[in-house]
Amino acid sequence: MDVVRREAEGCDSLQGFQITHSLGGGTGSGMGTLLISKIREEFPDRMMATFSVVPSPKVSDTVIEPYNATLSVHQLVENSDETFCIDNEALYNICQKTLKLPQPSYAELNNLVSSVMSGVTTSLRYPGQLNSDLRKLAVNLVPFPRLHFFMVGYAPLTSIGSKSFRSVTVPELTQQMFDSKNMMAASDPKNGRYLTVAAFFRGKVSVQEVDDEMQKVQARNSSYFVEWIPNNVQTAVCSVPPRDLDMSATFIGNSTSIQELFKRVGDQFSAMFRRKAFLHWYTSEGMDEMEFTEAESNMNDLVSEYQQYQEASIDEEELDYPDEMPIDEAVIE
Numbered sequence: 001m002d003v004v005r006r007e008a009e010g011c012d013s014l015q016g017f018q019i020t021h022s023l024g025g026g027t028g029s030g031m032g033t034l035l036i037s038k039i040r041e042e043f044p045d046r047m048m049a050t051f052s053v054v055p056s057p058k059v060s061d062t063v064i065e066p067y068n069a070t071l072s073v074h075q076l077v078e079n080s081d082e083t084f085c086i087d088n089e090a091l092y093n094i095c096q097k098t099l100k101l102p103q104p105s106y107a108e109l110n111n112l113v114s115s116v117m118s119g120v121t122t123s124l125r126y127p128g129q130l131n132s133d134l135r136k137l138a139v140n141l142v143p144f145p146r147l148h149f150f151m152v153g154y155a156p157l158t159s160i161g162s163k164s165f166r167s168v169t170v171p172e173l174t175q176q177m178f179d180s181k182n183m184m185a186a187s188d189p190k191n192g193r194y195l196t197v198a199a200f201f202r203g204k205v206s207v208q209e210v211d212d213e214m215q216k217v218q219a220r221n222s223s224y225f226v227e228w229i230p231n232n233v234q235t236a237v238c239s240v241p242p243r244d245l246d247m248s249a250t251f252i253g254n255s256t257s258i259q260e261l262f263k264r265v266g267d268q269f270s271a272m273f274r275r276k277a278f279l280h281w282y283t284s285e286g287m288d289e290m291e292f293t294e295a296e297s298n299m300n301d302l303v304s305e306y307q308q309y310q311e312a313s314i315d316e317e318e319l320d321y322p323d324e325m326p327i328d329e330a331v332i333e
Contacts, residue, residue: 001038008043015124016047016081016134020117024055029068033075040079047134049082051117054261056089056186064278066268067292073262074295076149077302081138083149084120085258086113087185098181099159108160112184115154118242119200119250128238129207132200140234141196141254146305149258151189153182153251158244167246170205174213177251178221185261192257193310194225198234203247210235228314256310259303266299 008014017039021032032050040048052072055065062068076083091112095104123132132140142148155176156168168176177199180188201210214233218225225232242248272278273292283289 001042004039005042014043014046016049017043018049018051018117018121018134020051020053020113022053023069023072024053024061024065026068028053029072033072033079036079037075047082047138048080049084049120049134050076050080051084051086051113052076053086053088054185055265056087059088059092064272064281066265066272067278067282069265070269070295070299071291073265073302074298077146077298081148082134082141084116084152084252085149085185085261086116086152087261090184090186093186094157094182094184095159098157101159111160112154112157115242115248116152116184116250119154119202119248120152120252122200122202122238122240122250123236126238126240128236128240130235130237132198132234132236137198137234137252141198141252143195143229143254144305144309146302147195147254147309149254149262149302151183151185151187151251151253151255151258153177153179153184153253155182155249155251156245157182170201170209170213170247173201173247173249174199174217177249178217182251185258187255187257187260189224189253189255189257191260192255192306193223194232194253194255195229195309196232196234196254197225198236198252200236200238200250200252201247202238202249203241203245204239205237205247207235207237210237226309226312228312256306259306259310262299262303262306266296266303269296269299 019032019036021028023029036048036050055069088109091109092104094112095101095108101108120137122128124134138148141150155173157176176182180190183189199210199214214235218233273296279289279292282292
């Protein structure tokens with residue numbers, strides 16, 4: 001924490017903190033969320049953005065991943081402002097199926113994640129016509145404080161060392177960006193609805209063209225966007241292109257389909273917790289069973305909230321605003 005304090009004091013205008021961690025292992029989930037809660041205590045008014053690698057159904061390292069992930073999500077719901085969910089299985093799929101890399105290395109997987117991280121923070125680092133920052137992003141993407149878990153994507157997808165020889169257009173970028181094959185979390189956006197979406201374009205891009213394309217996407221896929229949040233697509237444009245590319249787009253979506261990810265972890269957690277499997281590893285270190293029950297309950301509530309807002313619709317009667325009440329003069333005095 002001393003290092004964090006020193007760095008924070010050296011900043012002119014501290015925007016917030018960005019933490020990368022895994023939710024499956026012990027260090028990223030335990031130490032990572034402890035660090036987040038400590039920073040939250042010390043800097044309650046700064047943004048907290050996390051890039052969290054969520055355990056995937058097929059690529060698993062340790063048997064107790066469901067415990068670690070559930071306990072971490074419990075903390076992230078309370079202490080994070082924006083959580084960008086990344087999934088090893090989705091990264092492997094992108095490398096193998098889209099980039100045609102049969103045995104992707106960690107460097108190639110990390111290259112995908114770093115592209116997204118770079119895209120999200122572009123507006124903080126370079127001037128742009130339509131600028132955004134971590135706080136603006138949260139204001140536009142988080143309609144309800146607990147629902148701040150985002151799916152991320154990037155276009156065009158290229159492997160390390162290979163340049164994009166064909167120049168891409170804004171319509172192509174937009175189409176790729178919304179494609180479920182480009183999503184870096186193993187949940188299909190077609191199974192849910194977008195509450196909000198943000199798109200960061202980089203390169204020589206016309207703002208007018210970007211806006212037109214975004215409107216077309218919404219018009220063509222209106223059933224995948226909730227109708228009770230108008231203008232729920234935010235765009236940011238930065239004229240500085242990424243290295244080796246003419247233009248790129250970073251996608252961030254707050255989709256109700258992210259609940260699939262939590263449901264999957266929750267089911268694995270329940271199967272183990274019912275039998276008290278491996279629980280002694282945690283209780284012997286001073287944890288209580290109640291903490292597990294609370295974490296499970298919190299994650300189930302999160303899934304229910306996403307489901308509730310997925311099914312919500314506008315009630316016509318609610319659109320008739322009642323006449324304004326007259327101001328009570330006694331109050332003004």
